[in-house]
Amino acid sequence: MTVPDVAPTAPHAGRGAPPAPVPRTLAFTKGHGTENDFVLLDDRDATLDLTPGLVRALADRRAGIGGDGVIRVVPTAAVPEGAALLAQDPGATWFMDYRNADGSVAEMCGNGVRVFVAYLERLGLAQVPERTPDRTSGALVIGTRAGLRSVHREAGGLYAVDMGPWRLAGGPDAAIAGFDAEVAVVGLDVARPALSLDLGNPHTVLALAGEGELAAADLTRAPDVRPLPPHGTNVELVVPLGETTAPDGDLVGRVRMRVHERGVGETRSCGTGACAAALAVRTWAGAGAPDVWLVDVPGGTVRVRLLPSGHVELAGPAVLVGSGTVDLAALTG
Known part of the structure; x- marks a missing residue:
């Protein structure tokens, strides 16, 4: 192969030893969470050189496998962030190395966490505990660049992920004003005020008047966000759909969302984006707003719950649709 930018390599066996042969094929699994789809790679030996070029080639929907991102399974101890994560929880054996489709490194992905743990189970590397009614059961803890994430399995095959703490990027002033940014979206007539949130990765949420505006938005081009955060931002367009009372008596809010990551x-779903959308609408609603929200995205529905700890939880499905091998020479041309 003559494309070192995308070739996985194994480390040398020792000083002066010849390099290990470069693999000509790469095993993968394809999965999705509410149609937010990923290419999954088993790198339990930490020998894969996951370069931006390889990520782009794998995620290419015409010349590659196709996906919104690439997720690598790697031991937490093998990554730079690992020591700090393992100091917090030595049981966080596995690290979710998430890359966006353009090859850039990302902090984490809410839908991706669910698919990642389903993949760990498929590989026989971990087991997600069932949640007990009193919520005292243990959890599977994994490492991400946004910190540790704990996961339970719920009835119906759903995975519930403690997404950790969240915050309004603009602090109390943004909560009072209801916005701290302005977003212009192609297809909408004027720029709209928006609220910035941090869930380990950046989000900017703007509310629309109705589903007609939501459908009219053109997300084939990135929205213009001002001020733009230093590392960019995900943008969520939301339409509040009201509140209902669940059979258990809980007040449940509902929103519909589209997202540009x-x-x-634009993707069919975004887990951290769904959390951001629910939390923004809850902030706008004020006192008495629900702690539980259903978020409808083009790829399905996820549940967002504000936890007493101040963390936010995301619950939804994870589906592994198939596995195979890719010819690296054909993939990279």
Whole structure:
């Protein structure tokens, strides 16, 4: 192969030893969470050189496998962030190395966490505990660049992920004003005020008047966000759909959402984006707003719950649709 930018390599066996042969094929699994789809790679030995070029080639929907991103399974101890994560929880054996489709490194992905743990189970590397009614059961803890994430399995095959703490990027002033940014979207007549949130990765949420505006938005081009965060932002367009009372008596809010993800474009779903959308609408609603929200995205529905700890939880499905091998020479041309 003559394309070192995209070739996975194995480390040398020792000083002066010849390099290990470069693999000509790469095993993969394809999965999705509410149609937010990923190419999954088993790198439990930490020998894969996952370069931006290889990520772009794998995620290419015409010349590659296709996906909104690439997720690599790697031991937490093998990554630069690993020591700090393992100091917090030595049981966080596996690290979710997530890359956007354009090859850029990302902090984490809410839908991707669910697909990642389903993949760990498929590989026989971990088991996600069932959640007990009193919520005292243990959890599977994994490492991400946004910190540790704990996961339970729920009835119906759903995975519930403690997404960690969240915050309004603009602080209390943004909560009072209801916005701290302005977003212009192609297809909408004027720029709209928006609220910035941090869920380990950046989000900017703007509310629309109705589903007609939501459908009219053109997300084939990145929205213009001002001020733009230093590392870019995901942009969520939301339409509040009201509140209902669940059979257990909980008040449940509902929103419909579309999202433009940095480094990807419009996707069928975004887990951290769904959390951001629910939390923004809850902030706008004020006192008495629900702690539980259903978020409808083009790829399905996820549940967002504000936890007593101040963390936010995301629950939804994870589907592994198939596995195979890719010819690296054909993939990279």
